[in-house]
Amino acid sequence: DVKVTQSSRYLVKRTGEKVFLECVQDMDHENMFWYRQDPGLGLRLIYFSYDVKMKEKGDIPEGYSVSREKKERFSLILESASTNQTSMYLCASSSRDRGKDSGRDTQYFGPGTRLTVL
Amino acid sequence: AQKVTQAQTEISVVEKEDVTLDCVYETRDTTYYLFWYKQPPSGELVFLIRRNSFDEQNEISGRYSWNFxxxxxxxxFTITASQVVDSAVYFCALSERNNFNKFYFGSGTKLNVKP
Incomplete structure (x- = not known):
């Protein structure tokens, strides 16, 4: 079974703090993703990475950065947390499709981190 | 424009009722993939099904069935003889061949199954 773990289920931080959210997957997946989930807005992609040290901006990258130093680990960084970053953060991973059809590989999700910024 | 629309924000049914969750998508790609995920109160999104654009055959898995x-x-997505454990938020998602592994999620439908 694919296993994606996230470092914390619940996190409370103060405005201005630097926040690290960690995600680890054990399936040797090339792709990893960070989403945030807010009521009524569904899931929105923040960043994704298709290889070690590679990253691509998603739909809402402002205020976030990421790091992928090892294949199994993808970190989301809030350089200076703000109250509007209070949200549920979900990490996902998928294998890269080397066939002629890209985009078909299923994303497997971690349990999520509910972050509150006070 | 939204690529995936789940018009039903919330649905409530009584146990053993059948319920259908709607998903409408928009794409210009001829090759694409559709997914359903379940998010129970615990928060983790659980993969349910993936369908590619070339396969319109309906699928049944136990009490779950999908009509593409x-x-x-x-x-x-239809749940037959719903159970309380089916209570969750369900997301439909789309990925397109020309857009490397990017998923477009609908806004989700919250299903409440009452005993």
């Missing part, structure tokens, strides 16, 4: 119709750009 390209003519109406819909990929609806």
């Amino acid at each position: 119709q390209k003519s109406t750009s819909s990929f609806n």
Whole structure:
């Protein structure tokens, strides 16, 4: 079974703090993703990475950065947390499709981190 | 424009009722993939099904069934004889061949199954 773990289920931080959210997957997946989930807005992609040290901006990258130093680990960084970053953060991973059809590989999700910024 | 629309924000049913969750998508790609995920109160999104655009055959898995119709750009999900454990938020998602592993999620439908 694919296993994606996230470092914390619940996190409370103060405005201005630097926040690290960690995600680890054990399936040797090339792709990893960070989403945030807010009521009524569904899931929105923040960043994704298709290889070690590679990253691509998603739909809402402002205020976030990421790091992928090892294949199994993808970190989301809030350089200076703000109250509007209070949200549920979900990490996902998928294998890269080397066939002629890209985009078909299923994303497997971690349990999520509910972050509150006070 | 939204690529995936789940018009039903919340649905409530009584246990043992059948319920259908609607999903309408929009894409110009001829090759694409559709997914359904379940998010129980614990928060983790659980993968349910993936369908590719070349396979319109409906699928049944136990009490779950999926109806894919390209003519109406819909990929609806039916739960037969619903149970309380089916209570969750369900997301439909789309990925396109020309957009490397990017998923477009609908806004989700919250299903409440009452005993």
